[in-house]
Amino acid sequence: MTTSLVDAESVLAIEIGSIHTRALLFDVVDGQYRFIGAGRAPTTIHAPFFDISEGIHLAISHLQEITSRILLEESRLILPGKADGSGVDQVVLTYTAGQPLRVVVMGLLEDVSVESARRLAASAHTIITEAIGLNDRRPPEAQIDALLRARPDLIILSGGTDQGASRSIAKNVDLLTFALQIIPREKRPEVIYAGNHALVTPVKDVLSTYTQVHVAPNLRPEIDVENLSPAQDILADAEFHIRSRQIGGLQSYRSILAVEPLSAPFAFARMIRFLSRINNPGKGVIGVDLGAGNLIIASAFQGNSAVSVLPMGTGPGMAQALRTIPISEISRWLPIHIPESVVEDYLWHKTLHPTLLPVTTETAAVEQAAIRQVLWNGLNQHRTRYPNTPLLAEPILAAGMPLTQWSPQTSLMLLVDGLQPFGITTFVQDAHGLTAALGIISTNNAILPVQVIESNAFVNLGTVIVPLSNARYGTSILKVKVEYEAGNQISLEVRQGSVTALPIQTGQTARVHLQPLRPITIDPIGKDTTRSFKVIGGVCGVIVDARGRPLSLPTDAARRRDMLKKWAAGFGA
Amino acid sequence: MIAPVTHILPLAHIRRARMLPGKGRILARVGQEVNAAYVVAEADLPGSHILVDVRRILGLKRVEQAHRLIERKVGERVEKGDILAQTGGLLPKVIRAPADSTIVAIQRGQILLEKPGEHFELKAGLNGVVSEVLSERGVVVETHGALIQGVWGNGQINGGLLQFAVSQPDEEIHRGNLDMSLRGSIVVGGFIHKADALDAAEELPLRGLVLGSISAALISAAQKCSVPIMVTEGFGQIPMNRAAFRLLKTHEKRETSINTSWNPEFGERPEIVVSLPSQGQTPMDVVEFTVGQTVRILSAPHSGEIGTLVAIRPGRVTLPGGLRVQVAEIRLENNQQISLPLTNLDVLE
Numbered sequence: 001m002t003t004s005l006v007d008a009e010s011v012l013a014i015e016i017g018s019i020h021t022r023a024l025l026f027d028v029v030d031g032q033y034r035f036i037g038a039g040r041a042p043t044t045i046h047a048p049f050f051d052i053s054e055g056i057h058l059a060i061s062h063l064q065e066i067t068s069r070i071l072l073e074e075s076r077l078i079l080p081g082k083a084d085g086s087g088v089d090q091v092v093l094t095y096t097a098g099q100p101l102r103v104v105v106m107g108l109l110e111d112v113s114v115e116s117a118r119r120l121a122a123s124a125h126t127i128i129t130e131a132i133g134l135n136d137r138r139p140p141e142a143q144i145d146a147l148l149r150a151r152p153d154l155i156i157l158s159g160g161t162d163q164g165a166s167r168s169i170a171k172n173v174d175l176l177t178f179a180l181q182i183i184p185r186e187k188r189p190e191v192i193y194a195g196n197h198a199l200v201t202p203v204k205d206v207l208s209t210y211t212q213v214h215v216a217p218n219l220r221p222e223i224d225v226e227n228l229s230p231a232q233d234i235l236a237d238a239e240f241h242i243r244s245r246q247i248g249g250l251q252s253y254r255s256i257l258a259v260e261p262l263s264a265p266f267a268f269a270r271m272i273r274f275l276s277r278i279n280n281p282g283k284g285v286i287g288v289d290l291g292a293g294n295l296i297i298a299s300a301f302q303g304n305s306a307v308s309v310l311p312m313g314t315g316p317g318m319a320q321a322l323r324t325i326p327i328s329e330i331s332r333w334l335p336i337h338i339p340e341s342v343v344e345d346y347l348w349h350k351t352l353h354p355t356l357l358p359v360t361t362e363t364a365a366v367e368q369a370a371i372r373q374v375l376w377n378g379l380n381q382h383r384t385r386y387p388n389t390p391l392l393a394e395p396i397l398a399a400g401m402p403l404t405q406w407s408p409q410t411s412l413m414l415l416v417d418g419l420q421p422f423g424i425t426t427f428v429q430d431a432h433g434l435t436a437a438l439g440i441i442s443t444n445n446a447i448l449p450v451q452v453i454e455s456n457a458f459v460n461l462g463t464v465i466v467p468l469s470n471a472r473y474g475t476s477i478l479k480v481k482v483e484y485e486a487g488n489q490i491s492l493e494v495r496q497g498s499v500t501a502l503p504i505q506t507g508q509t510a511r512v513h514l515q516p517l518r519p520i521t522i523d524p525i526g527k528d529t530t531r532s533f534k535v536i537g538g539v540c541g542v543i544v545d546a547r548g549r550p551l552s553l554p555t556d557a558a559r560r561r562d563m564l565k566k567w568a569a570g571f572g573a
Numbered sequence: 574m575i576a577p578v579t580h581i582l583p584l585a586h587i588r589r590a591r592m593l594p595g596k597g598r599i600l601a602r603v604g605q606e607v608n609a610a611y612v613v614a615e616a617d618l619p620g621s622h623i624l625v626d627v628r629r630i631l632g633l634k635r636v637e638q639a640h641r642l643i644e645r646k647v648g649e650r651v652e653k654g655d656i657l658a659q660t661g662g663l664l665p666k667v668i669r670a671p672a673d674s675t676i677v678a679i680q681r682g683q684i685l686l687e688k689p690g691e692h693f694e695l696k697a698g699l700n701g702v703v704s705e706v707l708s709e710r711g712v713v714v715e716t717h718g719a720l721i722q723g724v725w726g727n728g729q730i731n732g733g734l735l736q737f738a739v740s741q742p743d744e745e746i747h748r749g750n751l752d753m754s755l756r757g758s759i760v761v762g763g764f765i766h767k768a769d770a771l772d773a774a775e776e777l778p779l780r781g782l783v784l785g786s787i788s789a790a791l792i793s794a795a796q797k798c799s800v801p802i803m804v805t806e807g808f809g810q811i812p813m814n815r816a817a818f819r820l821l822k823t824h825e826k827r828e829t830s831i832n833t834s835w836n837p838e839f840g841e842r843p844e845i846v847v848s849l850p851s852q853g854q855t856p857m858d859v860v861e862f863t864v865g866q867t868v869r870i871l872s873a874p875h876s877g878e879i880g881t882l883v884a885i886r887p888g889r890v891t892l893p894g895g896l897r898v899q900v901a902e903i904r905l906e907n908n909q910q911i912s913l914p915l916t917n918l919d920v921l922e
Contacts, residue, residue, distance in 0.1 A: 042575045047840015048858035058575065099838060141624040144685070148619070178685050181678040182619070184595070316837075341790060345809035346873075348789035352724050352807050353871045355577075355916040357896055360873055407895025 009089035010081055011448065012071070013437035014056055015264065016043055016095040016247070018293040019315060019354055021055035023063040024437050025071075025088065026448055033451040038432055039063025045097045051248035052097070079256060090258040092440045094267045096291060098247055100127040100311060101239060104152040104189070106172045108134040108159035113195065116219040116226050117158040119385055120194070123232050123307045124239050125263060125294060126154070132175070134159075134168055140175060147179045152189040153242050156235075157203070158219045160196030169195055173203055180210035192238055194219045194231045214238045229305075236266045259443045264289075264436040269298040269307035271439035272397065274449060276300035284390025287435060288375065288419065290400035292354040293317040295374060297382040299389045306386040312374045314367065314402040315354025318347050321374050332553050333369035333417070335564040338362055343369070357405075368414055371402055375418025391525055392423040397458075399430035408539040409572040412461045416571070420549055422468075423523050426538070427461040434458070462538030465512070466545050467520040473497040477546060479515040484508070493517070497563075499570025500544045504537035511535075512542065540572060574899075576862045577919040579869065580722045580844075581816045583823075584853035587720055587846055588704070589832075592711035593695050594618065599706050607697040609732035609830030609846075613712045620690030623671055627658045628682030631666055639682030649676050657684055696730045698832040699846045718848040719824055720856065721805070721817050723783075726833025726843030729801035731759070733780035735821060735829040735847070738762045742785055742877075743812035748773040755779060759801075759829050759845070761821050764810045765791065774800045781831035783821065783845060785813030785877055801833040803843040811876040814869050815906065816921055821845070860920055868903060872917040879921060880905040886912075 010027040021043045025036040039062030044055035057075065064071045070086035071078060078087025103121040105128055107113030114133040121128050130150035132143055155176065160169050180188055193203050194216040207213045216234035221227055240261055244251040254261065262270075272287040279285055284301035292315025298307040312321040327340045334343070346366050350356055358364040383389045398404065398415050406414070408429065415427055434457060438449040469477040478494040482502055494500050496518075504510045513532045514522070522531075535542050547567070554560040597616025601607060628639035643658045645651065651670040659667040674686035697703075701716030736758040738750045746762030751773040759781030765771065766788050774782055781801040789808040805817050824847040833843040840858075860866070866882045884902040890912075891897050898914040905911065 044575075046838055050840075139624070141622045141685070144624070145621050148622075174681055174683075177680060178624070178678050178683075181680075182622075182685070182687070341788065342809070344789045348792065348808040349811075353917075356872050357892075357898055357914045357916055358872075359892060359896075359913065359917065363873055405896050410895055 009445075011090045011092065011258075011441055011445070012060070012077075012088040013441065014059070014091065014093045014253075015433065015437060016045070016052050016055070016093070016097045017264075017291060018097045019043060019291075021052065021059045022433065023056070023059040024432070024434060025063055025067060025069070026441070026452060032455070033448040034455050035432060035434060035452050035457040036069075037063055037067040039066060043097050045247055049248075053249040053252070056249075056253075077256070091253075091256055092259055092437065093253055093257055093261040094264040094436045094440050095243065095247065095250070095261060096125060096264040096294065098125070098243060100125050101153045101242060102127055102129045102151055104128070104130040104132070104147055104150050104155045106132045106155060106157045106159070106176065107195070108165060108168050110135055112223060113159040113220050116228065117156040117194070119226075120219060120228055120231050120235060121156055122309065122385060123228070123269070124235055124265060125309050127311060132172065143175055144179050144182075147175070148182060154238060155189050155191045157191055157193050158195045160199070160218075161223055162197040162218050162221045164196055166196060166199055169199055169203070173206055177206060177210065180207070190214065190238055190242055192216055192231070192234055194234070197221070212241065232266065236262055239263050259440060262440045265294075265296045265298075265307055265309045267436040267439035268296050268399070269300075269305050269439070270442060271435045271449065272298040273300040273303060273305035274439070274442055275395075275397070275453075276305065277303045278450070280394045283392045283394040285395065285397070286390070286393040286419070287397040287399070288378070288403070288415075289398075289435065290314065290371065290374065290402045291317070292402075295378040297378055299382065299386065299393070301388070301390045306382070306389065308378070308382040308385055310378045310381060312378055314350060314371065314374075316351050318370065319351045321370070321377075322347060325373055325377055330366075330369045330373045332560065333372045333564065334365050335561050335568060336362065336365055337557070337561070338366060342366075367402075368406075368410065371414050372418040375415070376420070379419055392523065393421060393425055395426040395428045396421060397428045397430060397435065399433055399435050401433075404429055404431045404433075407573065408459065408461050412464075412540045412543070413568060413571040413573045415461070416464055416543070416545060417551065420551055421464060422466055422549060424463060424465050424533070426463045429459040429461050431459050432457060460506075460536065460538035462540035462543055463535045464543045464545055465514075465522070466549070467494065467514070467516075467522055468524065468549060469496055469518050469520045469546070471496040471518045475518060477516065477518040477520055478544070479517055480544060481513040481515065483511040483513065485510065494544050494546050496546055497548070498546050499567045500546070501540065501570060501572055502542040502544065504535065504542045506537050506539050508537040509534060510537070543571065574862050574915060576860050576866075578858060578860055578922045579724075579919050580720050580856050581814075581820055581921050582720045582853070582856055583820060584717065584849060584851055585720045586715070586717055586853045586855045587699065587701070588713060588715045588855070589698055590707070590711060590713050591695055591698055592707070594693065596709045597693070597695075599709070599712060601697070601703045601706070601712055603703055603706055605703045606701075607703060607714060608700045609697055609730055609832060611697045612694045613697050613703065613714070614695040616693045616695075618690035618693050620688035622677070623674065623686040623688065625657060625668060625671070625684040625686065626682065627668060627684060630668055631658070631660060633682065636682040640679070643679060643684060645676050645679075645684070647676050647679055650674070651676065651686070698730050698834070699830040700732060700828065700848045701846075716846060716848045717851060717853045718846050719820060721783075721820060721845040723803040723805045723833070723843040724807055725804040726835040727795050727798060727802045728834055729799065730830075730832045730834070731780040731801050732828065732830040733757055733759045735759050735761065735824050735827055737822070737825060741812075742815055742818035745810075746770050746782070746784065751777060751779070753777070759783060759831050761813075761818070763812050764788075766810055768794050771795060771798050771800075774798065781829075781833075783831070786811035801831045803831060803833045803845065806877045807871070809876070814877045814879050814921075816867065816869075816879050857922055860922055862901070862915060862918075862920065867921045868901075868918040869921055870903065870913060870918060872913070875905070875911065875913070878905055880911075882918070883910065885915065
């Protein structure tokens, strides 16, 4: 597709991660937007700098080195770009760095407005430190004490359908005003009010005496209708407002940015939603972004999206993951014998040294095992929170260094084992970590994301076909015929419990015919008529994963390790 | 590339701000010599609250009526039994304070009382001199001496003589090598693998433990342990790096302070300080990786070993497993040369 660009502008996207700050450059090449390069430097949010500026400057300097494009003049960013090609025309910024926002959710019914407030909070980099609802049996003073102990950065106050309950909301507002009066002004949390719309004015009048109040549309305008999306935009604004006080230097960049800075999870989700609009309308899109501190999972179906930010990562986030995931659940993914105590030691060690890269077979195995389990737990938590998460996804997009740093075959294996997709799914790797940047750029430039996605900046890892069967392990369940464009063809049989790579080269188009030898299901929710379809080979070709769902690992350790090795070989890892 | 720095310095100028969690009273003065456990400031932390609903108790219909009957103002201290509100008249209804407390808010006919909270004491954290008093908030303590930083600690502070329970940095500390001769000391060892070593440290008691590493399974027990514990390398059975071990050895039997407060977000790291009469320089917190630096290896199989950075390879190198990374060449102390990702090192400065 060729699009004429009237106002072609170069864009510099800055991403402040918990470990690294990156500077991503996009510009027009031969009439199309392209990703030009990425510079990287340590994030300088913590000691000794306590200001993001140094990390940003170093990342841009690195980008300048890599691309040989002059971006800085006397240490200052050249903005807008000059006729000689130096500088950039626009700057955008996303961030994930910083401790999670401490959030208290307040509502009426625990499984209605309180739950919606929880879901809203979970769509950002937050930790819910207290929840107060109508059925809370604690006396009011105990609730005030609990609220103070929670040390919130933000309070989400919800409850009451529009024109519905008002007295109970007033009770919560009373409680809150007591607490706000006790907290020193400089430590007071901000408030998002997302309850009964009829009470917006009185609630705002009372609370704004003490703190900043953000008003969002009611999360539950009707008892059985949940409306999170508009409130997510308000949450994004509130988050930036709070972060500006917590992250040194963030506020000072605002004046040079083309759009308001956005936390990376929101930007990531925005891009996943965008992809769902332009992709197969019958399937959803899932995006996973695993970092040192967090796992972001975003899902979207026909333009409706949901996002979870889970406090699980391969660095500091591993501490939280290890509090909820037993070591045995991680160890079961090890293809070699490593004592559980060694696994535990290594993963905790990484919480202290998050930049560590695994350089031995053992440490690589432990890290890969942990990644699989974190993905599995994360996706299940997301599905529990959002039951409408699509079962079938096209594509599944993976970002974040812990997922993209390996060989493509290993990356695909980790993703398939961790996410256990159904049906036919293409796995796309965002090796350069562009998704969140494209999400924020799409705010005022819809062409750039489309053209960058259509370029080769994203890697097609491969298509994964999952035939489900009740046959015994080792039984031939499926005959696969691959018909190449040149006219030649091959056939092979797939056995239950196996991972089989179809010999389709990167970029090669072929038609795949599935001939069941036993009853099989490809589409567990649809009419399941998918028996012949066209595929384009990814870096790992096309994979038939006949291991069943959920993956069942043998309980016998020796057998399990053999099985994991066989499966890895199937992926080519 | 900016390198993470760990200070293992024979002589440095050390300056530490010690802050209360809120406003409080400063007990030290500028120029005062303090030891690590000396209380330099104190504060009464907020206590729990009591809500007294005057309107409801007195059976009033309107909030304004309640406010007229409340006899106290926000900020007033009251003792148990003091009158908060009363109706007046021949047979007045009286509401009394249920506990010694302070009135922190009055709204909608309700009084919120705050009971006295826990008493918080702020320790100096190191042996030194108070160089600055930060009004109602804290103090700055300065000294010159040897500085050894760790990577994890259990948040305790103390001071005492530095002693060794082991002769090599890879030796385990267990109940058997913590004898009575070490009582009241800050004890150095390779690693702790069994919980009984922590029990023995508390029973003696020790005033501190300086370890290369501790098993992750003991993190929770170590956090609860009243003895300050500082870890120099991380979790597992990693020997203490020889640079730290050697420097600590040169100060055996010297008076030492141990502060194991640890908050990476604020750059707070656990540390051992041995005050010395000589003048040191302020250590550099920011350095770039440069050939010739002494570096420490953070990853297996060389965890805790130190060496010299002899080269940084240009571009990226593919490691087994497909990782593409920037690699450095390190000459270890035994002259063996190895290649490692730059991200698996920190600089000892």
